[in-house]
Amino acid sequence: MRSVKHWIFNKWTLGFLSSLIFAYVITNIFMDSLDSHEYDPKLGKVIYTSNTYYRIRREGWATTYIGKYNTIGTKDIDKNKLPKIAIWGDSEVTAFPLPDEKKMGQQVSEMFSRAGRRCIGFGIAHSDNNLADYIVDLRKYESLIPNIIAHYIVLSNLNDDTLPLQNLNTDRSKFIYDGNFRIIESDGRRRHQKIYYLLSKYNLRVVSYFFGQVSRYRVQFPWSLHQERAKSNKSAESLYDKLEAWEFILDELRKKSNNPITFLYCPYRPAIIGENVSFEDPQREDKIIFADFCRKHNIGFIDLTDRFNDFFLKTKEFPRGFANSFPGRGHININGHRIVAEAIFLNELTRN
Amino acid sequence: MSLSQFEFILFLILVVITLVVFKDNTIRKSTLLIASICFYCYWDYRFCLLLAIPIFVDFYCGRLIHSSSMMSQRRRYLLVSICINIGILIAFKYFNFFIDSFKPLLKVFGLNVYSLDLILPLGISFYTLKTLTYTIDLYYKKTEHCESLLDYAVFVTFFPTIVAGPILRASHFLPQLTAFSTSGENLRVGIRLFVIGLFKKLFIADNLAFYVDSFYASPLVFDSTTAWFAVISYTIQIYFDFSGYSDMAIGSSRIMGLHIEDNFHYPYLSTSIGEFWRRWHISLSTWIRDYLYIPLGGNRKNIKRTYINLLISMLLCGLWHGAAWTFVFWGGYHGAALCFHRAFKSWAKPNGQTFVSYGPSIAHWFITFFVVTIGWIFFRSPNFSGAIQVIGQLFFSQSGVRWIYPFALFIIVSTTIFHILKALNLTRPLELPEKAWYTPAVLFCLAWLVFLFHASEFKPFIYAKF
Numbered sequence: 001m002r003s004v005k006h007w008i009f010n011k012w013t014l015g016f017l018s019s020l021i022f023a024y025v026i027t028n029i030f031m032d033s034l035d036s037h038e039y040d041p042k043l044g045k046v047i048y049t050s051n052t053y054y055r056i057r058r059e060g061w062a063t064t065y066i067g068k069y070n071t072i073g074t075k076d077i078d079k080n081k082l083p084k085i086a087i088w089g090d091s092e093v094t095a096f097p098l099p100d101e102k103k104m105g106q107q108v109s110e111m112f113s114r115a116g117r118r119c120i121g122f123g124i125a126h127s128d129n130n131l132a133d134y135i136v137d138l139r140k141y142e143s144l145i146p147n148i149i150a151h152y153i154v155l156s157n158l159n160d161d162t163l164p165l166q167n168l169n170t171d172r173s174k175f176i177y178d179g180n181f182r183i184i185e186s187d188g189r190r191r192h193q194k195i196y197y198l199l200s201k202y203n204l205r206v207v208s209y210f211f212g213q214v215s216r217y218r219v220q221f222p223w224s225l226h227q228e229r230a231k232s233n234k235s236a237e238s239l240y241d242k243l244e245a246w247e248f249i250l251d252e253l254r255k256k257s258n259n260p261i262t263f264l265y266c267p268y269r270p271a272i273i274g275e276n277v278s279f280e281d282p283q284r285e286d287k288i289i290f291a292d293f294c295r296k297h298n299i300g301f302i303d304l305t306d307r308f309n310d311f312f313l314k315t316k317e318f319p320r321g322f323a324n325s326f327p328g329r330g331h332i333n334i335n336g337h338r339i340v341a342e343a344i345f346l347n348e349l350t351r352n
Numbered sequence: 353m354s355l356s357q358f359e360f361i362l363f364l365i366l367v368v369i370t371l372v373v374f375k376d377n378t379i380r381k382s383t384l385l386i387a388s389i390c391f392y393c394y395w396d397y398r399f400c401l402l403l404a405i406p407i408f409v410d411f412y413c414g415r416l417i418h419s420s421s422m423m424s425q426r427r428r429y430l431l432v433s434i435c436i437n438i439g440i441l442i443a444f445k446y447f448n449f450f451i452d453s454f455k456p457l458l459k460v461f462g463l464n465v466y467s468l469d470l471i472l473p474l475g476i477s478f479y480t481l482k483t484l485t486y487t488i489d490l491y492y493k494k495t496e497h498c499e500s501l502l503d504y505a506v507f508v509t510f511f512p513t514i515v516a517g518p519i520l521r522a523s524h525f526l527p528q529l530t531a532f533s534t535s536g537e538n539l540r541v542g543i544r545l546f547v548i549g550l551f552k553k554l555f556i557a558d559n560l561a562f563y564v565d566s567f568y569a570s571p572l573v574f575d576s577t578t579a580w581f582a583v584i585s586y587t588i589q590i591y592f593d594f595s596g597y598s599d600m601a602i603g604s605s606r607i608m609g610l611h612i613e614d615n616f617h618y619p620y621l622s623t624s625i626g627e628f629w630r631r632w633h634i635s636l637s638t639w640i641r642d643y644l645y646i647p648l649g650g651n652r653k654n655i656k657r658t659y660i661n662l663l664i665s666m667l668l669c670g671l672w673h674g675a676a677w678t679f680v681f682w683g684g685y686h687g688a689a690l691c692f693h694r695a696f697k698s699w700a701k702p703n704g705q706t707f708v709s710y711g712p713s714i715a716h717w718f719i720t721f722f723v724v725t726i727g728w729i730f731f732r733s734p735n736f737s738g739a740i741q742v743i744g745q746l747f748f749s750q751s752g753v754r755w756i757y758p759f760a761l762f763i764i765v766s767t768t769i770f771h772i773l774k775a776l777n778l779t780r781p782l783e784l785p786e787k788a789w790y791t792p793a794v795l796f797c798l799a800w801l802v803f804l805f806h807a808s809e810f811k812p813f814i815y816a817k818f
Contacts, residue, residue: 015792023800031804209804220359272753275570316575316753326566327755 027206032056032096034208036200037193043069043140046171046188048126049197051075059322059330060097069144072123073100083147085121085344088134089154090161092266092332093125097322102334104154107341112348119149121344126188130161131249132173136185138256150351151261152344156268156332158286164245177240181248246290250297262300262347263290264340268320269305270312271328279309302347307339353394354812355512355600356553363391364604371534371608381506381529384608388509392474399473402440403509406483409436411504417490418497426491433487441480444473449675475514477672477818481639483508486522488643495523503529510610512601516594516815518615518635525610532609541786542607544795548784549599551798556763557593557814558807560585563757568732571742575752579745585760586732587725588767590814591620594633597813618774620724620767623716624697625689628724636672640665658694663687673731673818678739682730689723 033055037046048054048066055063064073071077072094077084087093087105095103101110108121124141126133134153142148160166164177173186190196199208253261267281281287287303294301308319318328319336332340353360367387371380392400413433420426451458451465458465486504489495498504507525567574567582574582598615605612619632629637648661663684670683726743733739745752773779784791 011789012792015790015794016796018793019796019800022797023804026800027804206804213803217358219362220357272570272573275572277573277753316751318753323756323758326562327753 023206024204027209028203030057031205031209032058033203034196034200034205036197037188037190038197039187039189040069042144043137044187045185046190046193049200052200054096056096057324058097059325060333061324062097062099064094064096064098064103065100069141070124070126071145072125073103073106074120074122077122078145080120081147083119083149084145085119085150085152085348086141086145086148087121087123087125087152087154087344088129089123089125090129091125091127092154092156093123094127095123095125095331095337097331098334098337102337104337104340104344107338108344111341111345115345115349119348121341126172128167128170128172130167130172130175131253132175132183135183135249135252135256136173138253142257142259148259150259150348151257152264153261154264154266154340156266158265158283158290162246162249162290163242164240175245175249177245181240181245183249183252242286243289243293246293250293250299254297254299260300260351262302263294264343265301265303265305266319266332266336266340267303267305267308268329270309270318271320272326277312277328279312281305300347302343304339304343307343308336311335311339353391354810354816355515355597355604356550356813357810359394363387364607368534368539368607377529377531378502380532381502384506384511385502385509388506388511388514391511392509392514395474396471399471402444402473402476403479405440406437406479407501407505407508409433410483410487410508411498411501413487414490414497414504417487430487430491434484437480437484441476444470444476446671446675453677472817474816475516478517478519479508479514481519481636481643481672482513482522484643485519485639486526489521489523495521496527498522498526510605512604513612516597516601516813516818517633518598518601518612519639520612520635524613528610534607534609538606538609542603542605544784544786544791545599545603545606547603547795547798549596549601549603550802552592552596552599553813554596554802554806555798557589557596558809558811559759559805560589560592560763561811562807562809563755563760564589564732567755568734568738568742571738571745573753574745575754576745576748578753578755579742581756581760581764583725583729583742583746584764585757587620587721587728588763590728590731591616593814597815618771620721621717621771621775622720622724623713624720625686625693625723628720629686629690636669640669644668655698659691662690662694666690676735678730678733678736681736682727685727685730689727 033053035054036049036052038049039045040047040050047070050066050068052066053063054066065075066072067074067077069077085105085108087108093104100106103123105121105123109119112119112121124137131153134151138151155161162175164175164181166175168174168176171186171188171190174184176182176184196208199205265287267283267287269281270277270279272278284305287305291301291303311317311319315335317335318333319339320332321327321330322333353363367383370383370387374380374383389400392403410433413429416429417426420429448470455465486495486498486507490497498507503526506529507520507522510520510525513520564582564586567578568586571579571582595616602612602614613635615634617631617634619628622628622631645661645665648664649657650661651658653661664687666683666687667680668683670679670681670686673679673683729742730736730739733742770779770782773782781788781790784794
């Protein structure tokens with residue numbers, strides 16, 4: 001009897017231990033890897049750890065090489081003397097769900113190469129980046145990476161990316177309004193950064209996931225079920241004049257570089273809305289005003305709405321979304337990156 | 353509280369500890385009753401009173417039926433029980449449905465009746481059928497009279513099954529309450545079933561729900577390949593969702609030392625519609641057979657009457673599922689399929705073979721699966737026009753967005769392989785036998801899969817809304 005109990009005890013204990021190995025393996029195949037960060041003294045901020053790989057499974061199925069200074073899919077960008085086109089952005093430009101060769105920067109390089117021109121494109125990006133980050137970093141990057149001839153900034157959400165008091169809970173630089181418009185530089189430090197670095201180094205995604213889930217979980221008692229009344233959320237936009245905000249931030253941006261700067265507007269359209277595919281961009285009016293401000297400040301503005309819509313009408317494929325996400329929603333996909341790359345390539349040809 | 357929520361696991365642990373600590377049977381039963389009331393109150397305490405009505409009515413009707421010797425009296429008490437139970441069900445579940453359906457007709461007669469803002473009480477369809485088994489069985493003297501109100505209240509409110517079954521039979525459940533206890537074996541068997549159910553629900557069904565819900569929200573946007581994938585995905589989703597719930601309910605009951613019979617037995621391996629209903633939601637299909645189809649005459653009368661009985665039973669089965677014409681149609685569709693199958697089965701061939709013995713069984717399986725899958729479209733669609741749109745996308749190839757969701761593809765392929773192996777009787781190791789050395793390890797692995805890959809959005813059980 002005792003030996004039977006002993007055997008059962010062992011069976012369950014061994015079962016649990018072997019399941020830990022299973023969990024370790026499965027998370028390293030089917031889950032996004034941990035993004036580790038390090039402090040870069042030259043940029044004066046915390047960035048993705050250089051020369052690491054980031055794996056994504058949530059939307060697409062790809063692995064991205066992260067080079068120096070948050071450059072995406074490119075090795076030793078600072079040692080390359082060729083003329084360069086810097087593409088700035090947030091997770092649209094990190095494009096983790098896409099393999100490196102399909103990202104917009106690499107596609108731009110390939111287009112130039114096929115055209116017999118010596119020029120390379122590369123992405124500088126971090127998730128949650130916004131216009132304040134580009135303004136803070138533009139000059140630093142021009143001194144760190146030689147021969148940048150043009151800057152392109154990928155924009156999707158005009159409000160989030162260009163207006164004050166947005167995304168204040170992120171670790172990125174901030175555009176704020178407290179009676180005056182100001183840009184506050186962030187050094188990007190994150191909580192538990194060293195622990196994350198170690199977990200990332202040893203591929204212990206399962207550990208971070210476990211503690212993340214446990215710490216976020218709130219047991220719902222019957223008396224806590226009734227949701228708290230939504231706190232009054234005074235629209236941040238009502239505190240300031242949107243046009244004045246754009247005037248300020250575009251002026252700041254223009255002052256940071258003598259090179260051409262161009263916005264690439266990638267709308268969230270076409271998209272499935274209700275029972276149909278919608279082509280109407282809800283940011284249309286703001287976009288027109290913003291484009292006028294850009295022109296006034298000698299900043300380019302390329303609107304990709306028509307190209308995105310035309311692409312869908314021709315192919316029935318969306319420029320956004322991946323197999324693992326709802327079609328047309330989420331990040332720009334391989335089609336969208338090609339459209340963006342073509343727009344950059346054609347714009348550069350025209351400009352030169 | 354859903355059985356798939358972490359809160360339920362905490363709640364179950366607490367109940368089991370109490371059952372282990374107290375050896376007295378009355379205290380244990382009281383614990384179960386209190387736990388069941390708390391479980392129900394977690395959803396909405398106001399409906400506890402409604403739940404008390406069938407408990408008292410059926411218990412005392414049962415007592416009167418038992419003590420009466422005259423048939424007419426017994427019948428009267430049975431009718432009281434049926435009318436009150438069905439009356440409550442109609443009032444809360446079908447009142448608005450009938451009002452909305454017959455509003456134009458009522459207007460002709462000058463009646464302006466408005467629908468009411470009613471909340472559907474949790475599990476009302478399930479506990480109504482459950483309580484009826486007691487009084488009907490007592491009337492036909494198929495079960496023993498329950499002496500204790502406490503026992504009867506535990507039977508009606510028993511928390512693992514109150515939301516979505518399995519529909520317990522008084523004759524099976526009540527005798528167990530005289531002596532039930534937690535034990536090491538019950539705990540192991542129960543945990544095994546609970547984890548398998550959790551895996552079916554949270555890993556498979558909920559992750560498929562994202563794809564299925566997205567498709568059914570805008571079917572006209574997608575092409576026919578996507579439509580087929582989504583329709584088959586729903587066929588799989590509803591199976592894993594409901595059989596997952598049943599496994600969890602049976603598993604948690606077993607942990608507490610109470611046995612509940614299986615509710616599913618590989619329904620998608622069926623080679624006829626009749627067989628499908630013997631394998632799908634067994635507690636409901638046997639209820640309909642025993643308390644509806646057979647009392648209507650079953651197949652004991654002429655063939656025409658048998659078809660009518662089948663159709664009536666299945667139409668009511670459809671209506672039981674939901675207060676909408678799509679459910680009624682779904683029931684009627686299955687009733688018609690059962691009639692067709694019976695007609696073909698009895699169509700004798702000259703050499704003595706019947707129609708159904710012709711052809712390979714795979715063809716029979718395919719036809720059955722096809723019929724069931726098409727039926728689910730009406731079950732899932734919010735209305736008839738939605739269902740027609742989906743069918744249009746399936747059969748009339750149209751250009752549209754193609755979206756093959758990798759997880760759905762993986763589940764469809766692996767479910768198919770598993771069913772093929774089951775048909776070949778090769779799944780014994782995969783079914784995690786209780787005594788197998790690897791079962792604990794696989795159960796832990798399934799638990800990890802649930803923890804790591806559960807859907808971000810909470811999805812209630814599909815059958816919980818009935």
